[in-house]
Amino acid sequence: MADEIPNPCNGEVNLTDPATARCPQPVYARLRAECPVARASLFGTPVISRYQDVRWALRHPEIFSSEMDMHMALGTERPMIPQQVDPPRQTxxxxxxxxxxxxxxxxxxxPAIRKHAGELIERFVDDGECEFNAAFAVPLPCSAFLTLLGLPLDDLDYFLGLKDxxxxxxxxxxVTLEDAPRVRSETGKQIYAYFEAALDERAKRPREDLLSFLLAAKIKGEELARTEILDICFLLLLAGLDTVTATLGCNTAYxxxxxxxxARIAQDPGLADAAVEELLRWESPVTGVPRLLKRNVTIADVELEAGQLVMLLLGAADTDEQEFADAERVDFGRSRNRHLAFGAGPHRCLGSHLARMELRVAMQEWHRRIPDYAIQPGETPRYSAGIREVMYLPLVWEKAS
Ligand code: HEM
Incomplete structure (x- = not known):
């Protein structure tokens, strides 16, 4: 078994390796033990893996900045707000x-999310099988997002296209890899245009929704500029969809x-909150977050220089036995679970309460109707790196007679 684990500890770690994406915990353990500041094989970025170091870095934005020239890579014309802005502006x-x-x-x-989860499951429950991602994990967060923003559910497919x-x-x-930047930039323009139109509409006829709130909102007595509102909406779209999809997939595959x-979850729906929390810790679908060093700093005896990009490996921190007793055990009864799956410090996830609610509701509604299920025999789930999304998760269960 141990020989099958890619060995990261020649100081270098390949975080995009498909085997690592599927089962990262053993790689995380070796990183923490043997090279807590490793080098990513792609671009040589320093990778920080111990809980104490990662948490400390997240809480010191004056050293570990989120203001990087990386926003263009995601099709945006300006930094996304508040993720790519440092305190005090971010605060x-x-x-x-x-x-x-x-x-x-x-x-x-x-109630709306629970209803939609139930409706989705009703579509395939009698088939005795589904591809979990397409049938459930992708559409559910998208409908939650549209409900949150007060946008029509009929736009679901259009939104999924924009996100992808x-x-x-x-x-x-x-679309080839070379075409990707062009497609991102074109999609970015469509996203701005979609939100511009929705905002214009709200400006004429305000409603009780998030977009109308942002139009009326003031910071230090001044209304937000239209570009600021667009930069918030763009981030909500990127941050709120794939993360929940990825977590639903990782949890269900587990x-x-x-x-x-x-069986315990199926028997006791009240266990869902603790189960969601522990699976977030164990799976940590957002495996890491980047930061730009503002100053020289020494971590685990490694000197890092101002101007360097570093990766804070949340997944590795969340399986650190220095912080979590019996860290390798998935334990729904864990009493102290200060995991970093939502980050920490000023940038800690804005949508964590929404995400938790979606994950709990999904877990309860799924197990109420489909308590027993398995991965289709002969199939292996496929995981993406970075955000660990289970791209392909074929499930089977016994059809109701
Ligand atoms: C299970 C699902 C989710 C996970 C694992 C997750 C994870 C994270 C993490 C790790 C960060 C910190 C990023 C950093 O430090 O650079 C973050 C930030 C953020 N998340 Fe989430 N997220 C989830 C769901 C959501 C949802 C549903 C929304 C909103 C609709 C959302 C909105 C945001 C925003 C706006 C930020 C930036 C906060 C800031 O910089 O102040 N997230 N999330």
């Missing part, structure tokens, strides 16, 4: 946005392969 945006994503606000959305045009343009028909925890 002002968060003060405005945090109440919109609070736990009570998200609880108001729960930015995140994985090479999966579109006839449960499909592990009958005992699966």
């Amino acid at each position: 002002r945006y968060r003060k405005l946005l945090d109440p919109l994503f609070s736990r009570p606000r998200m609880a108001e959305l729960e 045009g930015i995140i994985r343009p090479e999966t579109k028909d006839g 449960l499909a392969a592990n009958p005992e925890p699966r």
Whole structure:
């Protein structure tokens, strides 16, 4: 078994390796133990893997900056707000946005999300099989997102196309890797145009929704510029869809392969909150976040220089036995679970309450109708790197007689 694990500890780690994407935890363990500041084989970026180091870095944006010239790579014309902006400017945006994503606000959305989850499952439950990603994990977060923003559910397919045009343009028909930057930039323009039109409409006829709120919002007595609102909307679209899809896929692939925890969740829906939390820790679908060093800093005896890009490996931090007792065990009864799957510090995920609610509702509704299921025999789920999305997850279960 050990020999099958790609060995990262010649100081270099290939985070895009498909085997590592499928099963990263053993690679994380070796990184922490043998080279807590490794080098990514792509571009040589330093990769930081121990919990204490990662958490410390996330909490020191004055050293580990989020302001990087990387936004163009995602089809945007300006940095996305608030993710690619440092405090104190970032703090002002968060003060405005945090109440919109609070736990009570998200609880108001729960009935609509639960209803949609049930409707999706009804479409395929009698088939005894589905490809989980296409049938459930992709459409559910997209409908949640449209509901949150007050946009029509009929736009779902159009939105999915926009998201893929930015995140994985090479999966579109006839698009090569060389074409990807052009497709991203064209898709970026479509996204701006879509939100521009929706905002124009709200400007004429305000509603009780997030877009209307942003149009009326003020920071230090000044309304937000139209570009600021667009840069927030663009980020919500990118941050709120694939992350939840990826987590649904990772969690379900784990449960499909592990009958005992699966049966416990099916028997006790009240376990869903703890199960979601522990699976977020174990799977950490957003495997890492980049930062740009503002100053020289020494981590685990390695000197890093101002101007360097570094990768904070959240997945490795979340399986660190220095922080988590029995870290290699998935334990729904874990009492202290300060995982970093949503990040930490000022940029900690704005949508964590929404994500948690979606994941819990999905887990409950799925297991209520399909308590027992497995990966289609002879098939292997395929994971992407970076954000660990299960690109292909064929599931089977017994049809109701
Ligand atoms: C399970 C699902 C999710 C995971 C694992 C996740 C993970 C993360 C992580 C790790 C960060 C920190 C990024 C950094 O430090 O650079 C982040 C930030 C962010 N997330 Fe999420 N996220 C999820 C769902 C969502 C949802 C549903 C939304 C909103 C609709 C959302 C909106 C954001 C935003 C706006 C930020 C930037 C916050 C800032 O920079 O102040 N996320 N997320």
